[in-house]
Amino acid sequence: MKNSVYLLIGIFFGIVLLKSEAASWFRIYEMFHFKAFHMYGIIGSALVLGIVFIQLIKRYNIKTFGGAQISFVDKKKSIPRYLIGGIIFGLGWALAGACPGPMFVLLGAGFFPIIIVIIGAMLGTWCYGLLKNKLPH
Amino acid sequence: MDLLKQPFPWYLSGPLISITLLLLILVGKRFGMSSNLRTMCTVLGADKTCDFFCFDWRAQRWNLVVTLGVLIGGFIAVTYLSGGNAPAINIDVVKELNTLGFKSAGTSYLPLELFGEEVFSSVKGILILLIGGVLVGFGARYAGGCTSGHAIAGLSNLQLPSLIAVIGFFIGGLIMVHLIFPLIF
Numbered sequence A: 001m002k003n004s005v006y007l008l009i010g011i012f013f014g015i016v017l018l019k020s021e022a023a024s025w026f027r028i029y030e031m032f033h034f035k036a037f038h039m040y041g042i043i044g045s046a047l048v049l050g051i052v053f054i055q056l057i058k059r060y061n062i063k064t065f066g067g068a069q070i071s072f073v074d075k076k077k078s079i080p081r082y083l084i085g086g087i088i089f090g091l092g093w094a095l096a097g098a099c100p101g102p103m104f105v106l107l108g109a110g111f112f113p114i115i116i117v118i119i120g121a122m123l124g125t126w127c128y129g130l131l132k133n134k135l136p137h
Numbered sequence B: 001m002d003l004l005k006q007p008f009p010w011y012l013s014g015p016l017i018s019i020t021l022l023l024l025i026l027v028g029k030r031f032g033m034s035s036n037l038r039t040m041c042t043v044l045g046a047d048k049t050c051d052f053f054c055f056d057w058r059a060q061r062w063n064l065v066v067t068l069g070v071l072i073g074g075f076i077a078v079t080y081l082s083g084g085n086a087p088a089i090n091i092d093v094v095k096e097l098n099t100l101g102f103k104s105a106g107t108s109y110l111p112l113e114l115f116g117e118e119v120f121s122s123v124k125g126i127l128i129l130l131i132g133g134v135l136v137g138f139g140a141r142y143a144g145g146c147t148s149g150h151a152i153a154g155l156s157n158l159q160l161p162s163l164i165a166v167i168g169f170f171i172g173g174l175i176m177v178h179l180i181f182p183l184i185f
Helices: A002-019 A025-032 A038-059 A080-096 A100-108 A114-134 B010-026 B035-043 B057-080 B091-100 B117-121 B123-143 B147-156 B160-184
Strands: none
Touching: A002 A100, A002 B010, A002 B057, A025 A038, A025 A080, A025 B091, A025 B160, A038 B010, A038 B147, A080 A114, A080 B123, A080 B147, A080 B160, A100 A114, A100 B057, A100 B123, A100 B147, A114 B035, A114 B123, B010 B147, B035 B057, B035 B123, B117 B123, B123 B160, B147 B160
């Protein structure tokens, strides 16, 4: 039962990512050239509504559908980890034109060369695991 | 139904993404796609190589199910909702991409020069996709999240670390597109 809920949420998100064109390499390229409002509008409006949702949950102590308490864990403070990691991520995002969500959307959509990107992303994740203790965090 | 076949405008897409975030919170989960890459590494046996992958991946199975859904969503969007059409990108960008050698700009959803079947026989194409993927995977774990976890979920919860990460995403993206692209394309 629960699994079908997760599956439906995923299907919904997948359709949105593809139809919004956020999974298009061209839209990412255009965004980094500041030549269209499209991607900024998506992220910006998602953010505004997201902030409202989370504030409402906190203020009215809204519970999950199962009645459990919702807790938000603050992320650990650091600069190098987020800045360096973020820059590396951004380099890849612009080059492959896909972040982790769109990778799977594009695979489902039948753009099979994206498999190479997914394999790369798994290799990159694995390399991080191997090097984690040697990196500044 | 016809409306669903049009590309989703930003003012529809953004709120639909926030609704995804809200739904996941309301079923007691978190919004974050890149952690699935770590889970997949563990499933494939990376836990035998270092501690980072030693965790009970079954506790993350829900997110793999979400990911399977995302994949199915991509299939549905392309097959039934004419989702694979070319985005109406800025005409200046089309011209610029044409001069860089991307002849498919403005005529397809993804550049065929990188995502057409021919790429499997191009060493350069394979390297670009592979390196792009490695950077995304490495960077996402180093930064502790990707576009969904930081740019949407983290910023929605007003997390300063997420703002630093998103600034990083843009620094990296701008360096790639403006400084490195002229060298490789």
